[in-house]
Amino acid sequence: MFNFFKKAKDKGILAPQNGKAIPLKEVPDEVFSQKMLGDGIAIIPEDGKVVSPVDGTIAQITDTLHAYGIKSDDGLDILIHCGIDTVSMNGEGFDVKVKEGQKVKVGDLIANVNIKLIKERGFSLHTPLIITNFDEIKDFEPVIGDVKSGETVVIKYKK
Amino acid sequence: MIEFTYKIKDENGIHARPAGLLVGEAKKFQSNIKITNIVNEKSADAKGLFGLMGLCVKKDNEIKVSVEGEDENEAAETIKDFLEENF
Numbered sequence: 001m002f003n004f005f006k007k008a009k010d011k012g013i014l015a016p017q018n019g020k021a022i023p024l025k026e027v028p029d030e031v032f033s034q035k036m037l038g039d040g041i042a043i044i045p046e047d048g049k050v051v052s053p054v055d056g057t058i059a060q061i062t063d064t065l066h067a068y069g070i071k072s073d074d075g076l077d078i079l080i081h082c083g084i085d086t087v088s089m090n091g092e093g094f095d096v097k098v099k100e101g102q103k104v105k106v107g108d109l110i111a112n113v114n115i116k117l118i119k120e121r122g123f124s125l126h127t128p129l130i131i132t133n134f135d136e137i138k139d140f141e142p143v144i145g146d147v148k149s150g151e152t153v154v155i156k157y158k159k
Numbered sequence: 160m161i162e163f164t165y166k167i168k169d170e171n172g173i174h175a176r177p178a179g180l181l182v183g184e185a186k187k188f189q190s191n192i193k194i195t196n197i198v199n200e201k202s203a204d205a206k207g208l209f210g211l212m213g214l215c216v217k218k219d220n221e222i223k224v225s226v227e228g229e230d231e232n233e234a235a236e237t238i239k240d241f242l243e244e245n246f
Contacts (some may be wrong), residue, residue: 029176037179037208060212067175069209077209079175087171132179132208 013072013155014106015147016053016080016129017045021154023144024128029084032128037079040130041142041154048113051149052104053129054078062087065094068110069132074159077133082113084124093117107150129154160227161235164197166219169246173216175208177245182208184241190228192238197221205238 015021020043027033027042052070059077060069066086070078082094093114098104115125131137139158147154167173173181185192185205192205196214198221203210205224216222224242226235 031176031180036183037176059209062175062212063215063217064171064174067212069175069212071209077207079179079208081175087174087176132182 011074011157011159012153013053013078013129013157015043015149015152015154016050016110017043017127017147018047018049018149019043019045019147021142021144021147021152023142024130027084027126027128028124029126032081032130038130038132038134039140040128041144042126042128043147043154045113045115045125045127048115049109049149050080050082050111050113052106052108052110053080053154055105056103058098058100058102058104058110061096061098061100063091064089065091065096065111068096070104075136076131079128079130079132080110081128081130082111083118084126086118086123089118089121089123131155131157160225161231162223162225163235163239164221164223165239165242165246166221167216167246168218170218172218172220173211173214173246175212178211179208180245181211181241182206184237187237188228188230188234190226190231190234192234193225195223195225197223
């Protein structure tokens with residue numbers, strides 16, 4: 001019983017992509033690296049599949065299709081920002097599979113991103129995953145290393 | 160309450176990354192800061208990233224900023240400067 005409660009309190013956000021999780025401070029954009037939007041990690045993706053890192057609701061999809069806001073069922077506002085300065089691609093290369101207001105489960109496909117095209121245009125693939133309402137979090141532990149989408153925990157937290 | 164309008168000059172409007180910076184500025188103040196996109200009449204709290212992203216503010220859109228609270232003078236001044244520098 002005690003273990004059950006402990007488990008319920010320690011929560012995790014899973015990797016949205018296959019690739020490598022790195023500390024947010026290594027992202028080549030100071031808005032992210034200096035944690036101005038909140039804390040988290042970044043993924044250097046090895047393929048273009050982006051899945052939901054939590055159970056929740058799609059809160060925002062930017063018109064330019066490169067950033068997704070997900071409200072987790074336990075109240076976190078999570079931002080996935082695919083690539084750096086990719087707003088300039090105006091949606092090209094981003095095939096979004098969900099709609100705003102749609103419920104998602106961990107591992108559900110959010111978008112297919114053409115990472116080859118992003119590279120060709122000269123943009124960095126770094127994909128920050130950020131808890132934007134970070135003041136809600138008590139304990140936070142980023143997990144760095146090789147990750148598998150929908151399987152590997154990349155952020156452990158307590159509310 | 161202090162209100163002012165601002166016309167967005169940035170090519171990309173208020174998108175995710177700079178919206179986050181605006182949230183950071185807004186959070187420095189006690190005052191309630193509301194942003195309204197005059198074009199689609201959507202409003203949001205300037206202290207919430209998702210709300211700001213949801214305003215769909217594009218280049219040439221006019222936004223209205225409403226600031227109310229004890230530090231409203233300073234807050235309005237700061238937000239105005241921030242908009243002019245970044246958007």
